[in-house]
Amino acid sequence: MKHRRTLLAAGAAGVLALAGMATASLPAAAASTGCSVTYTVQSQWPGGFTANANVTNLGDALSSWTLTFDFPNASQKVTQGWGATWTQAGPRVSAASLSWNGSLRTNASTSIGFNGSWSGANPVPASFALNGTTCTGSVTTPTPSPTTTSPPPNGAAPKLHASGNQIVTADGKPYRLLGVSRSGGEFACVQGKGLWDSGPVDQASVDAMKTWNIHALRVPLNEECWLGLNGSPSGAAYQQGVKEYVNLLVANGINVILDLHWTWGAYPDSPDWHCKDEHATCQKPMPDARYAPQFWTGVANAFKGNDAVIFDLFNEPYPDMPAEWNKTLGWQCLRDGGTCPGLPYEVAGMQDLVDTVRATGATNLLMVGGLEWTNDVREWLTYRPNDPLNNLAASWHAYSFNACASESCWDSQIAPLAQQVPIVLGEFGQDNCGFDYMQRLVTWADAHDLSYLAWTWNPWGCTSGAVLIKDWAGTPEPGVGEGYKAHLLTQSPYL
Template sequence: TTTTSPSPDPGGPAPRLRVSGNKIVTSDGKPYRLLGVDRSSGEYACVQGKGQWDGGPVDQASVDAMKSWNIHAVRLPLNEECWLGVNGSPSGATYQQGVKAYVDLLVANGITPILDLHWTSGAYSNGPDWHCKDATATCQKPMPDAQYAPQFWTGVANTFKGNDSVVFDLFNEPYPEIGSDWNKTLGWQCLRDGGTCTGIPYEVAGMQDLVDAVRATGAANVLMVGGLEWANDMREWLAYKPNDPLNNIAASWHAYSFNACATASCWDTQIAPLAQQVPVVIGEFGQDNCGYDYMDTLMDWAAAHDLSHLAWTWNPWGCSTGGVLIKDWNGTPEPGVGVGYKAHLLTQNPYTIR
């Protein structure tokens, strides 16, 4: 069983983090879990004419609302073309400054920012019906592109190197195997190595390319790397883990109620063995009916296995089909999903001992 540290949260800025064995630890070696939420908008608003954060506040009051839930980590999806100034508004330096200002505010409040490459370039016409066919970064693509993604991570890493309180999630939800009729071996190879991938018409940046781009800047930040099937299939993650000279990589697992691996028996079989080897961060999770029963089961399991977790999403969009935690930016929880997750977070301390 897992017990949380009896000591209160020390306050102050977010801790500097690194990977040690199968734990994320602070600079003084204390195990630390990333416990919090995703805050969507940085990936889509700039290419949809909605500004940088879709009208949502990024001020102290909005951070205080997060702190009222005992949130200690916030994952921020980003758009590579807006960061690089290729597309969108704001873009380039203005977009970069917006990200940096929000990151600095979160760190000062003891909250770990996780910067996630979410929307990327690359024309992909073989996708499911819901998938956009646009070559620009206006929807989720199966893999990051070689044209811009390494440049994006070079820029992000140069901006935040030396600030080890910031975590980098290299790519949101890979699903390269969809281009090869679900050939998982080809999928895992594409995920790690990139290049020309079956069924994907653009040149792909693999996870090794992105690790190399970050480390070439001198940035030592903790990196997160996902698996296949929208980061839900982690079975071959260890075999295809990219090489990091700093050995500072955590596994990013997404765990929704509608994913293939959505039962405790699957988690015991597929996720628990991985969590014995490397830190596992549930980068996104939720359920599709705005309830909390599935999430409650997952949270009990995550706590027992010392997993970090970030629920989708801290946006007041109205919970009609799931994945919406709040009714307003003051942090009023949605019934079910929000009430349940807030109650869970209030029982947690990121400094865990086993």
């Protein structure tokens, strides 16, 4: 096996702030031009770095733009970028706007970024130009820090609950769940791969997450394995493995989201691409009334009293598909369960599962999804289950191939919900190994105080997207992993 070297993050290496505006002696009909740029090296390691450029238009409104600059060192190269079409010829770098961010009104800003390579030295560019207008000004280069912008988790993970439209700690401080999902617990036990698909669950593996500034981990589970109905390990051995891993994570300052991912229930009329097996060997449209309440009774009893653990009641509901995309029927099935159109098994609705958890005395924060694999949360408030503790968050997933995958959709469908209830973006990613879509999404999520966890912390090899690491030591995949790690290192879970 080819040896892979762990990437060493060195923290922020430099910030360049430039500003200028051309105003003198312009003819009456001429356009006012000008710009300011803040260039930040967010993360640097031997041979590589991640940088962001925040571009502000100080002149008349633009319908498109191109940012240009020269690298001072001949070894500096852009290897992959997001937020713009990046090209390089010699030292000259050009970043041309995309369809979604080309329009910049006066004083409007946009953020773009890239991963780069270097050798010898990695100095910041001396100047920038926007559509040919030079942005002039002073250069600020801070002292390089050996640590990240936001310190890694330290001490035990905080107890959390919902308050208004925020998740808060026990002392009322607003808090965001920022991290990753780790796959394995949902499928390995029914595929002969143990509990965690041969991945480590020791202190070293948790330390690797902490180097990314990961403060939350979503752990998918298998209903039948937890209940001892199928798989190996199953029953008590499976439960004990989950408990030990959760306790280790919480002790290291990482909140855990336990997610009911694979469940029992035949779906014989599903499309050919979908698993028709009645056993918990794939993602079903809805949880089943036969076993899902038993699962949540067991999980809630195991972790009640530990409010650092969150319960994601069902991974990605899509009852609207078997209902021939009737949204009203889909939302009714999601909340109320019972006999749902197109499904031959009795369904456990979200109200059933909320009631099940609360009947144990558990006070943990609960996540409840929407339709279309929880990408559609438009009617979430209307069909919100009743929780006597009012301790619910909306679960949202947003991949680049989903229907709601643009700023305009997020503004119209997600932002209004975020004003009313906490939203946890429990899964997101893109259908290639880049970071451009994900950068846009986390930038938007940061502006709206959303929690988010990228898929997935598994070293499967990134060939079609949604794989963050090369190995369990946390070496990031080029593009997607490097970009997300660099972003996490700039974030604090505390608002």
